[in-house]
Amino acid sequence: MATRRSAADKTPAGQLTEARLHDLIGYQLAQAAIATTAVYNREVFGPDGLRPVEYTLLTLIAENPEVSSARLAKALAVTKPNITMWVDRLEARKLLQRRPSPSDKRAVLLKLTAAGSRMASSATRRLLKGERDAMAVLSAAERALLIELLHKVARSRPQGPS
Amino acid sequence: MATRRSAADKTPAGQLTEARLHDLIGYQLAQAAIATTAVYNREVFGPDGLRPVEYTLLTLIAENPEVSSARLAKALAVTKPNITMWVDRLEARKLLQRRPSPSDKRAVLLKLTAAGSRMASSATRRLLKGERDAMAVLSAAERALLIELLHKVARSRPQGPS
DNA sequence: TATTGTTATACTCTATAACTATA
DNA sequence: TATAGTTATAGAGTATAACAATA
Numbered sequence: 001m002a003t004r005r006s007a008a009d010k011t012p013a014g015q016l017t018e019a020r021l022h023d024l025i026g027y028q029l030a031q032a033a034i035a036t037t038a039v040y041n042r043e044v045f046g047p048d049g050l051r052p053v054e055y056t057l058l059t060l061i062a063e064n065p066e067v068s069s070a071r072l073a074k075a076l077a078v079t080k081p082n083i084t085m086w087v088d089r090l091e092a093r094k095l096l097q098r099r100p101s102p103s104d105k106r107a108v109l110l111k112l113t114a115a116g117s118r119m120a121s122s123a124t125r126r127l128l129k130g131e132r133d134a135m136a137v138l139s140a141a142e143r144a145l146l147i148e149l150l151h152k153v154a155r156s157r158p159q160g161p162s
Numbered sequence: 163m164a165t166r167r168s169a170a171d172k173t174p175a176g177q178l179t180e181a182r183l184h185d186l187i188g189y190q191l192a193q194a195a196i197a198t199t200a201v202y203n204r205e206v207f208g209p210d211g212l213r214p215v216e217y218t219l220l221t222l223i224a225e226n227p228e229v230s231s232a233r234l235a236k237a238l239a240v241t242k243p244n245i246t247m248w249v250d251r252l253e254a255r256k257l258l259q260r261r262p263s264p265s266d267k268r269a270v271l272l273k274l275t276a277a278g279s280r281m282a283s284s285a286t287r288r289l290l291k292g293e294r295d296a297m298a299v300l301s302a303a304e305r306a307l308l309i310e311l312l313h314k315v316a317r318s319r320p321q322g323p324s
Numbered sequence: 325t326a327t328t329g330t331t332a333t334a335c336t337c338t339a340t341a342a343c344t345a346t347a
Numbered sequence: 348t349a350t351a352g353t354t355a356t357a358g359a360g361t362a363t364a365a366c367a368a369t370a
Contacts, residue, residue: 026202026293031313033188079362135187157193
């Protein structure tokens, strides 16, 4: 397959031709991420000093109370030491707490503090509004469709016991 | 707006609930990128040792002969010193050449060597096939639609003289 | 034997600041 | 004054290896 080519086949900035990259999902994801990162930096990193990983961790922990580091590492496709480092920082900021698991004495259960919970919620609210405003070219239906298609791509991720 | 929620509202790996992140384009882009990165690593980084930025630079230069570093920096939303470093590496591998611009004595024009051109082309071929195979859940029409929606998101990027 | 989480360490990538040469 | 490109340097983020404790 080949999608329609047009004179608009230029990079959003710099005005370079990118016809050969047009059909590459990986490249187009990276270009789109430049836009969402700008929204993130304005709405969350600026006000709260939260890194994208930190925001994501807070939100996943909020929704999955007492989740373990190991499962978070798998969900985000990063290593365990990396999670340890971010959890250290979030704990130092008193946004979450570590508690020993009663059932498995190796495991550490993670739980947000009230402050962490509040910060995660307000960040989500600002992000949703920020993205909606910045990407007003997308209708509600188009946004929903985009999300579903991105889900399909994400689910194609190799699972494996890695 | 709120898109349909379901029991399938879990991270692809780790099986964590992610309902609050469901509608965030930035998060879903990151999750989708995990899948495309896996394809990239298998199809290009493994065989050719080319980093994603390197592949992108080669391809943009192939399509925009004698492009300048400054325009590439804008297109990829990175700094000029960063481009200098990658161009250094690509030049050391004899995949591209630097030539002084005749019209503007400050500028350096970039041009692929035959080897660089060959590598970029074959990488693109492998990536397109690799993505198509890995993301077979997407029909051709869905892939085309996804690309168009990602384009719309990318075009929402703040332009500015930065 | 495998897994959880941590520490110590090294590497990769990107950015900022300062400089030159030219426009 | 502004821009193109480079150098030098520092910072952010991630990974690998090795370990202790537990399953």
